[in-house]
Amino acid sequence: MDSKQFEEHLEQCLQLVRDGMSIDECLTRYPEDADELRAHLVAAQALLGSSPAIEVDAATQQRAQARLLGAVAEAGAARADDGLLLGWPFRLAGAGIRRAVLLPYALPIALALLLAFGGLTTVAAVLQPDVPVLRGIFGGDDTAPPADSDSSDEEVFAAATATETEPATEAAPDDDDAEPRTEFDGNECELRGPVTSLDPLIVNGTVIDASTAAEVRGEIGMGTFVRVRGRTALVADERICVAEELRVEDLPAPAQPVPDPEPEDEPRTEFDDGECELRGAVTSVDPITVNGVAVDASQAERIRGAVAVGVSARIEGVLVTQQGVRVCLAERIEVDD
Amino acid sequence: MVTETMSARTAQLTTQELVEEAKAFSHDAWTRIFDEQYTRILRYCFLRTGDRTAAEDLTSDVFLEALRGIHRYRYRGVPLAAWLYRIAHNLTVDHLKRRATRPSVSLDAGDGARLIPQVDDRADEAVLRHDVHDALRQLTKEQQQVLVLRFYQRLSHEEIAEVMQRRAGAVRALQHRALKALGRLLTPDGR
Numbered sequence: 001m002d003s004k005q006f007e008e009h010l011e012q013c014l015q016l017v018r019d020g021m022s023i024d025e026c027l028t029r030y031p032e033d034a035d036e037l038r039a040h041l042v043a044a045q046a047l048l049g050s051s052p053a054i055e056v057d058a059a060t061q062q063r064a065q066a067r068l069l070g071a072v073a074e075a076g077a078a079r080a081d082d083g084l085l086l087g088w089p090f091r092l093a094g095a096g097i098r099r100a101v102l103l104p105y106a107l108p109i110a111l112a113l114l115l116a117f118g119g120l121t122t123v124a125a126v127l128q129p130d131v132p133v134l135r136g137i138f139g140g141d142d143t144a145p146p147a148d149s150d151s152s153d154e155e156v157f158a159a160a161t162a163t164e165t166e167p168a169t170e171a172a173p174d175d176d177d178a179e180p181r182t183e184f185d186g187n188e189c190e191l192r193g194p195v196t197s198l199d200p201l202i203v204n205g206t207v208i209d210a211s212t213a214a215e216v217r218g219e220i221g222m223g224t225f226v227r228v229r230g231r232t233a234l235v236a237d238e239r240i241c242v243a244e245e246l247r248v249e250d251l252p253a254p255a256q257p258v259p260d261p262e263p264e265d266e267p268r269t270e271f272d273d274g275e276c277e278l279r280g281a282v283t284s285v286d287p288i289t290v291n292g293v294a295v296d297a298s299q300a301e302r303i304r305g306a307v308a309v310g311v312s313a314r315i316e317g318v319l320v321t322q323q324g325v326r327v328c329l330a331e332r333i334e335v336d337d
Numbered sequence: 338m339v340t341e342t343m344s345a346r347t348a349q350l351t352t353q354e355l356v357e358e359a360k361a362f363s364h365d366a367w368t369r370i371f372d373e374q375y376t377r378i379l380r381y382c383f384l385r386t387g388d389r390t391a392a393e394d395l396t397s398d399v400f401l402e403a404l405r406g407i408h409r410y411r412y413r414g415v416p417l418a419a420w421l422y423r424i425a426h427n428l429t430v431d432h433l434k435r436r437a438t439r440p441s442v443s444l445d446a447g448d449g450a451r452l453i454p455q456v457d458d459r460a461d462e463a464v465l466r467h468d469v470h471d472a473l474r475q476l477t478k479e480q481q482q483v484l485v486l487r488f489y490q491r492l493s494h495e496e497i498a499e500v501m502q503r504r505a506g507a508v509r510a511l512q513h514r515a516l517k518a519l520g521r522l523l524t525p526d527g528r
Contacts, residue, residue, distance in 0.1 A: 007509060010516075040513075043520035047488040050469035054383050056376055057393070064397035065371050069364060071404055076362035185504045275514060 006033055013037055014044050180204050182267050184232055189241035191228045192249070195220055203228055205267065205291070207240040218248025225249045267291060271319050276328035278315040285309055287327075294327045296320070305335025312336040356412045359404075371400055374418055377490060378425050384485050385429040386436075395432055399425045419499035422486070426500060472522035480515035487512055 013026040023041045027034040180193035182204040193204040198220070201208040208228055210216060220226060230243040267280035269291040280291040288295040288307055295315050297303065307313060317330040347365035350358065358366035378399050383392035402424045410420060473481055479501070486492045486500060494512075498505040 007513060010513070011509075039520040039524070040516045043516045043523055044488065046465060046469045046523055047484060047519070050466040051489045052384070052466070052470075054380050054389070054392075056379060060393045061375055061379075064375070064393070064400065065368070067397055068367060068371055068400045068404065071401055072362050072364055072367045075404065076364075079362060183504060183507060185506050188504070190504065270510070275518075277510070277514075 006036065009033055010037060010040055013041055017041055017045055018048060180269055182206060182269060184239070184267075187232050189228070189230055189232045191226075191241060193225065195222055195224045195226055198222060203241075204269070207235075207238065208243050208246070209233070209235075209240055210243045210246050213243040213246050216243075216246045220246070220248060269293060274319050276315070276317050276319045278313075278328060280312065282307055282309055282311050282313050288330075288333075290315055290328075294322075294325060295333070296322070296327050296329045297333055300330040300333050302331075303333045305333075305337075307333065307335060352417055353412050356407070356410060356417065359407050360410075367400075367404065370403070370417065374421055375400075377418065378421055381422060381425050381485075381490055382429055384489060385426075386432060391432060391436075395425065395428050398428055402428065415499045416496060419492070419496040422490075422492070422496075422500040423502075426482075468523065469519075472519055475522055476515055476518055479511060480518060483508060483511045484515050484519065 009030045013023075013030070016026050017023060023038060023045060026041070027037055030037060181191065182193070183190045189206070191203045191206060191208070196202050196205075201210055201220070203226060208230075210228075213230070218224070218226075225248070227245075227247045227249050228241055228243050229245045230241050232239055233242045234240075268277065269280070270277045276293070278290045278293055278295070283289045283292075285307060288297055290313055295317070297307070300317070305311070305313070313336065314332075314334045315328055315330045316332045317328045320327050320329045344365050347355075347358070347363070347369050350366070350369075355366050355369065359370060375396065379392055379396040382395040382399070383389060386392050386395065399421055403421055406424070473484065476484070482501065483497060486497045487494075492500070494505045494508045497503075497508045501508065503511070
């Protein structure tokens with residue numbers, strides 16, 4: 001039983017429990033994982049049974065709706081006013097002429113007139129009609145209220161770099177996220193960690209091609225903690241990450257594991273809530289080292305496969321400090337086939 | 338009781354069409370969005386803040402923020418609710434910072450909150466609820482968030498990924514660890 005299969009069984013049982021099946025009944029389907037599944041399912045069932053309800057106050061809801069619809073009406077009216085600036089050629093043309101015929105001429109004419117009468121400010125307003133319209137309604141500038149700039153446990157990730165689908169305020173991941181992370185999902189890659197080489201650029205042992213990045217924020221130097229998002233590519237049989245976005249994070253870099261020079265498939269190093277999960281090539285057996293992290297297998301409940309240098313392994317356990325060194329005290333070790 | 342109603346046509350729109358109409362500031366489109374999402378967003382804000390009044394204010398702000406940002410929104414097959422949750426998340430983060438309080442999931446009935454007992458809410462269920470909420474608060478904020486979104490808000494992994502700006506696979510792994518940690522806290526011997 002590998003962990004991926006376990007997660008599939010867990011998801012199936014979670015769904016069945018949500019649908020009303022008893023835990024015991026579901027566990028009979030997966031006897032090999034029953035013990036571990038049970039612990040997860042008990043927690044899930046407890047959650048499902050403890051969902052708090054909140055009473056909706058009708059008057060408050062009504063006020064909120066009125067507030068929203070009032071703003072919608074104002075925004076619609078303001079946009080209609082703006083539309084007058086560019087709509088006149090169509091109205092002059094009358095119903096017999098298709099708009100498509102006039103469209104190529106309408107914009108240049110309108111812009112020329114606006115330049116003559118309104119100046120650059122007016123042009124900018126026309127080119128981005130939403131901005132002044134909404135600014136007028138909501139007041140202030142177009143950016144959403146920023147999160148506080150202090151860097152407590154949750155901070156602004158980068159409102160300025162929000163994608164088109166994101167709301168304007170972006171919160172940073174929790175402090176837990178400050179740990180190095182390497183994730184490959186299909187042809188996407190996402191890494192967080194310190195820069196260990198500048199030429200080539202390497203983060204968590206993965207070569208980063210930043211030459212075509214649409215966005216590079218911050219000054220990158222050795223040891224700088226960065227976040228990279230992009231696409232994977234194979235270069236000379238080595239998987240690299242072609243960055244679309246590369247951002248320096250203002251995070252104190254914790255003691256970083258030495259990244260693998262040549263990561264295996266799906267290398268991953270995650271520390272969360274005192275737990276450790278590693279997936280990567282074993283680079284040493286005495287002590288066992290994966291992704292640069294020392295692994296103590298002395299108390300492992302389960303070791304599947306032979307641990308040897310070069311094999312790919314997955315380790316789950318508890319993070320401890322031994323003689324000042326961060327060590328993953330393994331509960332489970334699985335060597336990939 | 339909400340008095341505003343939408344047309345039958347608007348009720349039939351696909352999400353993509355609804356988004357387009359919302360971008361055109363359609364009264365009916367925004368009425369539908371509000372009606373469909375108000376309660377769940379309110380519930381989320383309440384779970385995050387534990388303050389009913391603040392949750393109501395934040396929920397109202399979420400929709401105004403959505404109106405403000407709708408021109409940037411691109412529908413990619415993920416339910417609109419995920420985007421609204423993301424806005425709600427950001428606004429509650431801002432709110433909690435201003436309030437300078439730590440808990441990201443507040444499930445107490447204090448601070449003006451009114452948790453409604455179920456009709457058949459027995460004493461043992463109340464104890465269970467208290468224990469679970471107490472255990473939840475001991476998890477990391479990301480773990481709390483994934484469990485709240487998954488089990489209280491019933492979002493899919495893909496929707497949660499959209500809210501948390503993580504990959505769905507990472508969300509699954511996070512949920513796995515969160516459940517494991519919660520199970521350990523709920524087990525009498527702590528194992």
